[in-house]
Amino acid sequence: MIKIRERNGQEEIVGFVIIVVIVAVVLSVVLGVYIRQEAPITKAESKDVSQFLDSAMEYTSECTNGIGEYFSVEELIRECYYDSKCNGASSCDMLTRTLQEMIDFNWKIGEDKPFKGYMFNASYSSANKEEILLIKKGLCATEKIGAEHLSPATPGAIISILEICS
């Protein structure tokens, strides 16, 4: 009689262990799949990037209009769209150099730094969309923070987008 009781108890323990093992295996499979899944690219609006972009657009560049007035970065994007010259050189080259310097200086970007890369894109949008300038640096794998700035350029508008990747 005692033997039968012991046997029953043992069977129940074995059953419980099996249930626990099955649940653990299922959980680890689910967890494994979840971890292995490539994280989707997420983009969030950032006040910091937005404020930086707005302020950068007002920055006075080294580019003059011929009568001694200096262009702001916002005006320089427009000049780049019209493919005009700046101090004898291409306004787009000057714009690229100014923006790169500004972004590199203010956002710590690099493989071993908090931000892994960035992307700046300016395009003219009217009936169609035309790309004016694209600057890329580093890696943009998963998470991005970004903002956009709109400048009027009749009949359309110039949309500048800055994305900082972490």
Add this chain to the structure above:
Amino acid sequence: MKKIKKGQTKIQEMAFVLIAIVIFFSMVALVYFSIRLSSLKGDAETQREQSTKEIIRKLSDIPEFSWADCSGCIDMDKVFVLKGKSSYNNFWALDYLAIEKIYPNRTKSECTNANYPECTTIILINKTGSYGSPTGAFVSLCGYYKEYGGIRCELGKIYASAKEIQ
């Protein structure tokens, strides 16, 4: 009598198994919710930081600071004049308020009558005591530069701190 006892034991065993399963799943749920909650706390912190930056940037639009030609631009001359005004000592309910030029890169120095405008930082309020590290927001710093032959806007940051906005 023996049958009843056996049934009771069975019910007891089943109850133990059920309790064990409930404990197991509640532990899993506890881990899941603690992870979710910590990410939620992070989101709330980011949100709070972003609104603080927004409030600080709004300071650039007050008449005492603002540059007439653009929103979010600060007139450096106005700020420098304010630095010496004792009537403004308790105008802002802040413990720290400073404006700093950050791009183009220069050697950091506090602005005085002797070195202005060839300096980087104007500290308007700097109370002693603990008020945490100041929060900064990007702004444009504009002014008339003789050597430049006109108006120039540079990239800067406005820093503020107060016990109330910590």
